[in-house]
Amino acid sequence: MxxxxxxxxxxxxxxxxxxxxxxxxxxxxxxxxxxxxxxxxxxxxxxxxxxxxxxxxxSVLIQVKYELYRHRKANSNVPKIFRDVVRRHPEKAALIYEATDDKWTYRRLDEFSNAVANFFSEQGFLPGDVVAIFMESRPEFVGFWLGMAKVGIEAALINFNLRLDSLLYCVKTSGAKALIFGGELSEAVSEVNGMLGKNMVKFWTGDISPDSITSDTRHLDPLLALASKSPPAQVSAKGLDDRLFYIYTSGTTGMPKAAIVVHSRYYRIAAFGYYAYRMTPDDIVYNCLPLYHSA
Missing domain, CATH: 1.10.12 (Lyase 2-enoyl-coa Hydratase; Chain  A, domain 2)
Incomplete structure (x- = not known):
């Protein structure tokens, strides 16, 4: 005053x-x-x-606005932007998994996500379909949602801490036609398996005891190993303002609520960090946050 x-x-x-x-x-x-x-x-x-x-x-705001304008004019999206990065830096490390010191190059991440895209396309999944991902943070997590995005499939990134009603609510409200879950979470899935519905296609990935899964659940890892690693024939026609994936609130005031992340929002978050911290291609970003929240 x-x-x-x-x-x-x-x-x-x-x-x-x-x-x-x-x-x-x-x-x-x-x-x-x-x-x-x-x-x-x-x-x-x-x-x-x-x-x-x-x-x-x-200056950061102007740079991000300009980059978004340029990508929008080129009718681009996140998979197309990623493809350009792969062309420039195929053998550069894209992801470093600290737990095992495993390093994924951009080429490896591209080929893995291509296999995901080709497999789910061959299984009849169409652009706009939703597949829920329920697994702990590791490089495959990124490969799954990126591969789906290449063919227009939308991922629902489920908090791996959820159990019972909260887990069931997030999967069902997303409209997911399939569920990919990590072997480490097989017990959590078995607790809600009977309520997921007969039409829910289920895949498991990683290490698991065969006795802990139901007969209608398929092992995704060998299926992806057989899938083509070439770029999918039918690429996504989605633009920057279309849906990329769903993330969820923590659920502190009721059930977790879905938030839509479009391609431009995802790119904007990354670009603001890149320009604001004056990063260079030689920098490494340490991520201590869960991947299910788009970190």
Whole structure:
């Protein structure tokens, strides 16, 4: 309220002097003097001290806006942007899995996601269909949703901490036609298996005891090993404003709620981080957050 009063006094001085016919230069100088003398210098000091930060923020915003404009004009999407990166850096590390020190190059991630895209297309999944992913964080997680996105299939990224009603709610409300789950979560899936419905196609990936899964669940890893690693014949026609995948709230105020992540939102989050932190192609980003929340 104090600063509002200071601004009012300054603008009042400006208006009064102009009313009496004083020149603009004198009027502005008098108004600025009133503003500074009444404490406005504190605000000017803040502007001066934060100018570089604000200019950086403005430059980042302009860069991201320009990149989005360029990709939108090219009718691009996340898989197409990823494809361009693969062409430039095929043997560069894309993902480093700390648990096993396994390094996935861009080429490996591209081929794995191509196998995912080709397999689910051959299984009859169409653009706009939803497949739920329920597994702990590891490189395959990225390959699954990226591969689906290449053919327009939308992934629902399920929190691997969910159990029983919350898990069932997230899978069913997503409209998923299939569920991919990690072997480490087979017990959680078995608890809701009877309520998923007969039409739910289920795949498991990773290590698991065969006794802990039902007969209608298929092992995805050998199926992907046999799938073509070439780019899918039918690529997604989705644009930047179309759905990429779903993420969920934590469910602290009721059941978890789905949030739609479109291609432009995903790209915007990554681009803001890249430009704001002035990253270079030699930098490595350490991710300590779960992949199911689009980290």
């Amino acid at each position: 104090y600063m509002i009063g200071v601004c009012t006094a300054a603008f009042g001085t400006l208006g009064l002097m102009r009313f009496f016919g004083m020149p603009w230069l004198w009027s502005v100088a008098a108004a600025l003097g009133i503003y500074i003398g009444c404490g406005g210098w504190r605000f000017l000091r803040i502007i001066f001290k934060t100018a570089l930060r604000d200019l950086l923020g403005l």
